[in-house]
Amino acid sequence: MFAYVVRRVLATIPVMAVVALFVFSLLYIAPGDPAAVIAGDQATPEDVERIRQSLGLDRPYLVRFGAWVFDILRGDLGVSIFTNLPVVTMIKQRIEPTLSLMLVTLILAVSIAIPMGVVAAWKVGTWIDRSVMGFAVLGFSVPVFVVGYLLAYVFALELDWLPVQGYTSFSEGLWPWFENLILPAIALGSVYIALIARITRATMLEVLQQDYIRTARAKGAGQTSILFLHALKNAAVPIVTVIGIGIALLIGGAVVTESVFAIPGLGRLTVDAILRRDYPVIQGVVLLFSFVYVLVNLAIDLLYTLFDPRIRY
Amino acid sequence: MDRRTFLKAGVGAAAIGGSGGMSAPALSQGAAARTLRFVPQANLANFDPIWGTQYVVRNASAMVWDTLYGVDDKLEPKPQMVEGDEVSSDGLTWTFKLRAGLKFHDNEPVLAKDVIASITRWMPRDPMGQMIRAQLNAMTAVDDRTFRIVLKSPYPKMRFAFGKTNTPICFIMPERIARTDPFQQIGEYVGSGPMRFLRDEWVPGAKAVFQKFDGYVPRSEAANWLSGGKRINVDRVEWVVMPDPATASAALQNGEVDWWENPLSDLIPVMRRNRNIRVDIADPLGNVGAFRMNHLHAPFNSQKVRQAILMAMSQEDYMRAIVGSDDALWKPLPGFFTPGTPGYTEEGGDILKGPRNIDAAKRLLAEGGYSGQPVTCLVAQDQPPLKAMGDVTADLLKRLGMNVDFVATDWGTVGQRRAMKNPPNQGGWAMFHTWHAGADCVNPASYNALRANGDGAWFGWPSNQAVEAGVAEWFAAPDAASERAAMAKINRAAMDYVVYAPTGFFLGYTAWRSNVSGIQKGPLPFFWNVTKA
Numbered sequence: 121m122f123a124y125v126v127r128r129v130l131a132t133i134p135v136m137a138v139v140a141l142f143v144f145s146l147l148y149i150a151p152g153d154p155a156a157v158i159a160g161d162q163a164t165p166e167d168v169e170r171i172r173q174s175l176g177l178d179r180p181y182l183v184r185f186g187a188w189v190f191d192i193l194r195g196d197l198g199v200s201i202f203t204n205l206p207v208v209t210m211i212k213q214r215i216e217p218t219l220s221l222m223l224v225t226l227i228l229a230v231s232i233a234i235p236m237g238v239v240a241a242w243k244v245g246t247w248i249d250r251s252v253m254g255f256a257v258l259g260f261s262v263p264v265f266v267v268g269y270l271l272a273y274v275f276a277l278e279l280d281w282l283p284v285q286g287y288t289s290f291s292e293g294l295w296p297w298f299e300n301l302i303l304p305a306i307a308l309g310s311v312y313i314a315l316i317a318r319i320t321r322a323t324m325l326e327v328l329q330q331d332y333i334r335t336a337r338a339k340g341a342g343q344t345s346i347l348f349l350h351a352l353k354n355a356a357v358p359i360v361t362v363i364g365i366g367i368a369l370l371i372g373g374a375v376v377t378e379s380v381f382a383i384p385g386l387g388r389l390t391v392d393a394i395l396r397r398d399y400p401v402i403q404g405v406v407l408l409f410s411f412v413y414v415l416v417n418l419a420i421d422l423l424y425t426l427f428d429p430r431i432r433y
Numbered sequence: 434m435d436r437r438t439f440l441k442a443g444v445g446a447a448a449i450g451g452s453g454g455m456s457a458p459a460l461s462q463g464a465a466a467r468t469l470r471f472v473p474q475a476n477l478a479n480f481d482p483i484w485g486t487q488y489v490v491r492n493a494s495a496m497v498w499d500t501l502y503g504v505d506d507k508l509e510p511k512p513q514m515v516e517g518d519e520v521s522s523d524g525l526t527w528t529f530k531l532r533a534g535l536k537f538h539d540n541e542p543v544l545a546k547d548v549i550a551s552i553t554r555w556m557p558r559d560p561m562g563q564m565i566r567a568q569l570n571a572m573t574a575v576d577d578r579t580f581r582i583v584l585k586s587p588y589p590k591m592r593f594a595f596g597k598t599n600t601p602i603c604f605i606m607p608e609r610i611a612r613t614d615p616f617q618q619i620g621e622y623v624g625s626g627p628m629r630f631l632r633d634e635w636v637p638g639a640k641a642v643f644q645k646f647d648g649y650v651p652r653s654e655a656a657n658w659l660s661g662g663k664r665i666n667v668d669r670v671e672w673v674v675m676p677d678p679a680t681a682s683a684a685l686q687n688g689e690v691d692w693w694e695n696p697l698s699d700l701i702p703v704m705r706r707n708r709n710i711r712v713d714i715a716d717p718l719g720n721v722g723a724f725r726m727n728h729l730h731a732p733f734n735s736q737k738v739r740q741a742i743l744m745a746m747s748q749e750d751y752m753r754a755i756v757g758s759d760d761a762l763w764k765p766l767p768g769f770f771t772p773g774t775p776g777y778t779e780e781g782g783d784i785l786k787g788p789r790n791i792d793a794a795k796r797l798l799a800e801g802g803y804s805g806q807p808v809t810c811l812v813a814q815d816q817p818p819l820k821a822m823g824d825v826t827a828d829l830l831k832r833l834g835m836n837v838d839f840v841a842t843d844w845g846t847v848g849q850r851r852a853m854k855n856p857p858n859q860g861g862w863a864m865f866h867t868w869h870a871g872a873d874c875v876n877p878a879s880y881n882a883l884r885a886n887g888d889g890a891w892f893g894w895p896s897n898q899a900v901e902a903g904v905a906e907w908f909a910a911p912d913a914a915s916e917r918a919a920m921a922k923i924n925r926a927a928m929d930y931v932v933y934a935p936t937g938f939f940l941g942y943t944a945w946r947s948n949v950s951g952i953q954k955g956p957l958p959f960f961w962n963v964t965k966a
Contacts, residue, residue, distance in 0.1 A: 151849060151850065152845035152849050153845065153849030153852070154845075156845070156848030156852060157844070157845055158479070158484070159486060164881065164891065167558065168852055169852075173616075174616045174617055202478040202479045202485075202637070203479055203637040204620055205637065210637065213639075214636070273683070276683060276687055277683055277686060280687070283689060284680060284683040284689055285675065285683070286673070286689065379677050380680055381680065382639075382673070382675045382681075384638065384639030388676065392476060392478070392637075392676075395843060395844070396478060397845045398478075
């Protein structure tokens with residue numbers, strides 16, 4: 121197992137290298153000019169050119185790529201073209217809100233979606249099943265920002281129970297931290313809940329047809345025990361896979377959710393950087409997301425062994 | 434106590450009973466009243482008002498850095514950091530004396546050498562600064578509080594240049610910072626303005642915090658735009674960046690923020706219904722919409738083709754696309770200068786008045802030699818006014834029988850592509866849209882977009898001697914009447930040559946909570962004099 125983990129971690133290096141090359145090249149050929157954005161609307165073409173030169177954007181592709189890779193190997197993601205702050209500092213400023221949002225969403229989604237899927241499979245064909253599936257269709261169909269606006273309107277503006285926007289650091293207290301995350305987590309989690317609930321239901325339906333479930337019933341095992349101990353554990357591998365794949369959904373959804381709820385996270389940092397063509401920030405954040413995604417996949421692979429002892433690495 | 438505070442108290446009490454550690458650290462009412470939370474027009478992505486000339490940077494900088502002069506709402510420059518000036522009878526030597534007691538946020542005194550370094554850094558980045566630099570013989574410190582500028586020829590607009598609101602403003606920085614190349618970004622944010630910038634609390638894209646500077650000595654006159662006594666009545670000003678207008682609207686309605694700089698006109702009715710919110714025109718100088726054509730390449734290298742566009746375009750269509758049905762928010766603009774200002778003129782603007790004549794415009798197009806070539810129209814979709822104008826223009830050009838190559842893109846790409854002088858089919862362009870702050874268009878001083886000096890002109894590179902002669906005449910004008918006469922000449926020549934197509938004059942709103950008072954209308958949000966109850 122240990123050797124496997126080491127191999128997988130080492131395998132991230134070429135993956136990250138390919139991502140780095142891809143991201144850099146894509147940004148290089150993409151249209152847009154940070155110098156023009158910096159110079160402002162009243163700047164003359166000469167001003168823009170001077171700024172471009174001062175930022176080193178007039179250097180050839182290979183020179184710029186080489187310098188960037190050299191810096192990365194030294195653990196330096198560079199300095200933002202706009203803020204003059206190190207990219208690492210900017211990521212540190214933004215990582216807590218995004219991680220908090222993803223964590224709360226993940227906990228919320230898993231704790232709601234799995235019981236929903238299990239119950240829907242258990243009550244297949246009934247109004248409960250249809251309600252759960254109806255909710256799932258709704259969750260898939262309604263965009264995150266629409267859910268976000270509706271939640272903010274009802275729970276913040278009309279009822280005045282929760283804040284509309286912003287983020288409070290965990291260091292300032294559990295409730296202020298959680299208060300700001302409730303609505304965004306529900307908005308972001310709606311698609312995720314729908315996805316996990318559907319997969320849980322489908323997998324549970326298959327598992328509930330198995331002989332060992334029939335045997336458990338014959339032996340007089342209780343319904344809760346059958347559903348959650350016998351069936352759910354055996355249905356866990358595809359569910360965990362979907363949860364893992366869903367992390368990518370969360371990263372994508374965080375971009376929208378953070379904008380709607382004005383959360384200063386990595387999603388907004390990415391969008392702002394793309395709109396301004398702040399290349400070092402875009403490259404740094406995309407590399408980070410890729411790294412996280414690779415690690416999540418590794419964690420999922422390792423979790424398989426917990427749920428299915430037949431799997432060995 | 435509002436409902437959420439009540440609920441929070443309940444949850445807090447329950448938590449204290451249960452765990453003892455869940456309740457929020459509550460701000461006292463007094464502390465909340467001493468912090469003004471403001472939603473700016475855009476993200477403060479950098480903080481160097483000379484290097485980055487975006488309006489949002491200027492607006493934040495006006496709190497932190499002070500100016501030698503400051504214009505008031507009559508656009509008259511008034512002494513700000515200077516105590517006074519003396520001009521020699523030949524107009525060539527200007528001697529300025531700084532006010533006593535000026536100091537930077539690091540408690541160092543403001544000296545003449547700081548001012549000279551700041552002017553030196555500002556000059557190459559500003560059109561008026563460039564003119565001063567071209568005529569500069571010497572700029573020297575006479576003593577710690579006095580400095581002298583000696584020119585080769587008179588420059589009557591000196592005070593205006595040092596006190597204008599147009600970006601880049603000539604902000605005064607400590608010499609060690611002002612020595613930075615104007616095309617490199619500064620890394621230290623020390624000014625002598627009424628507020629300090631708290632760099633440690635700056636999260637670009639999310640928050641910027643300014644704290645009252647106790648060492649600031651305001652002038653005795655009443656505050657008026659950039660002039661007068663800049664008295665700060667709150668301890669902190671927090672800029673909360675909100676990219677989503679609906680969120681900003683909800684936050685203002687909920688009392689989570691106190692002042693929203695530029696609400697969308699669509700959301701104004703909702704806010705007007707809220708008795709805790711006040712809404713008013715933000716800046717009476719407003720904005721001038723612009724549809725800019727490339728004078729280097731066909732079809733817009735033909736004056737007749739450009740005139741055909743003016744003949745056919747309806748400014749009402751453009752303005753309604755931007756501001757909707759609110760008639761208080763727009764005016765037709767048969768000229769280039771800001772309506773309601775002393776130099777405003779409609780001289781030569783008849784082509785934009787009266788019913789639109791598509792048939793006559795088509796004939797003029799044919800006379801101008803238009804033969805169906807694609808018109809590459811760059812439209813930034815991420816800027817609502819530009820997208821609105823782009824849609825109207827595309828429709829107009831199609832009605833004129835032109836072949837529209839509609840390039841829907843973002844502002845970053847337009848910013849890059851508009852600088853390309855290549856033909857449109859080789860990465861260049863034929864037209865793009867933009868708008869200019871009305872404050873920039875009150876006179877030719879910083880009105881780059883109206884210049885017609887060919888390669889040195891703004892994007893589109895128009896070249897016209899009559900326009901340039903008018904600009905030179907304005908700069909040399911000894912009095913207001915001569916300035917107005919020069920501006921009338923510029924307007925006529927620029928309209929005839931079609932330096933660009935003005936799409937109309939439009940205003941924007943600003944909105945704030947009713948417990949906030951002292952907000953001035955103007956081209957930037959002024960935080961002095963603002964009080965929060």
